[in-house]
Amino acid sequence: AHSMTIVSRTSFLIIGHRGSPRRFPENTLASFKAALEEGADGFETDLRLLSDGRAVLYHDDDAGADASETLSAAAFASRGITVDPLAALAPFAGRTTMILEVKRRGWEALLVEHVGRWPGIVVASFDHSAIAELRARKVPFDLGLTVAGTIIDLPSYALRLGAAWVFPDHHYVDAALVRSLHQAGIRVMPWTANRRSDWEKLRDAGCDGVITDDPAGAVQWRSEVESAADP
Numbered sequence: 001a002h003s004m005t006i007v008s009r010t011s012f013l014i015i016g017h018r019g020s021p022r023r024f025p026e027n028t029l030a031s032f033k034a035a036l037e038e039g040a041d042g043f044e045t046d047l048r049l050l051s052d053g054r055a056v057l058y059h060d061d062d063a064g065a066d067a068s069e070t071l072s073a074a075a076f077a078s079r080g081i082t083v084d085p086l087a088a089l090a091p092f093a094g095r096t097t098m099i100l101e102v103k104r105r106g107w108e109a110l111l112v113e114h115v116g117r118w119p120g121i122v123v124a125s126f127d128h129s130a131i132a133e134l135r136a137r138k139v140p141f142d143l144g145l146t147v148a149g150t151i152i153d154l155p156s157y158a159l160r161l162g163a164a165w166v167f168p169d170h171h172y173v174d175a176a177l178v179r180s181l182h183q184a185g186i187r188v189m190p191w192t193a194n195r196r197s198d199w200e201k202l203r204d205a206g207c208d209g210v211i212t213d214d215p216a217g218a219v220q221w222r223s224e225v226e227s228a229a230d231p
Contacts, residue, residue: 013209014218015099016043017192018059021213027057029088039219042097042120044191044211047086049107050076055086055114059103069104086114093118099167099189099211101146105130112139122165135162146191147172155184167191167211170198178206196221 019031020038027045035043046059052072063071064079076083092098098118102111102125115121116139124144125131131143144165145158150172158166158181166181170190178188190202191211199221202210212218 012203012207012222013041013097013189014039014215014222015097015189015209015211016040016215017211017213018045019043020215023216027059027084028082029084032089032092035215036096038216040215041209042099043215044099044101045089046101046103047111048103049110053110055107055110056083057086057088058083061103089115090118094120096120097122099124099144099165101125102127102130105133108133108137112137116140124165124167128161131161131163144189155180155186158186159184165189170202170210173202173205173207175205182206200225 016032016035018026019028020034021031023034024031032043032045045057047055048058048068049055050072051070054073056073058068061068063076063081073083089098098121100115100121100123102123105125105127108130111123115123118141122142122144123134124146126146126148128145131145134143142164143162144167145161145163146167147154148169151157154166154177163186165187168188168190170193173188173190181188187208189209189211190207192213193199193202193210194213199210199218210218
């Protein structure tokens with residue numbers, strides 16, 4: 001798997017989970033900007049395709065009583081739910097790292113049309129068939145597997161799907177898993193770890209970074225750790 005170069009001053013990346021969700025509504029431009037202002041190396045956001053063919057930044061399976069994908073952007077608005085279009089991320093492309101988590105498969109062609117030329121992105125999904133489909137299209141951006149729980153022999157599975165990144169639930173990460181993925185040339189960025197004790201554990205396990213709801217706190221912690229290591 002090819003791997004993009006992330007310009008970073010540090011060996012441990014801090015990625016804002018849906019931006020900086022404790023300060024601003026998740027998956028909004030204000031939230032993404034806040035994460036970057038707080039010193040995060042990038043942010044993660046969720047993508048869905050609505051019934052009118054619009055790609056939007058939204059996490060939940062449901063909007064009120066309806067399944068998210070059965071609604072149009074207008075129907076979202078009528079329920080008082082504001083969703084930004086995927087195109088709103090374009091100004092961030094090339095300025096920071098964006099992890100774009102696709103919630104459902106089936107719109108890979110449209111996704112490539114939208115983000116195919118953006119530098120500095122990783123497209124990930126819990127639906128690994130979407131990742132296999134993107135690999136088959138020989139996309140120019142990095143691919144990632146979002147994982148809940150444990151997958152046996154994860155490195156060979158990830159390589160087979162063409163993933164350069166694995167995003168595991170942080171509760172299931174240990175040094176042996178990280179080492180095995182690194183030996184396969186795959187980077188490891190767990191979600192969603194929000195305590196100092198978690199960040200310490202993941203850094204000690206050799207992870208490449210962390211996805212967190214508290215990017216400001218994690219950046220502060222990292223600068224303390226790094227200044228202690230380099231007096």
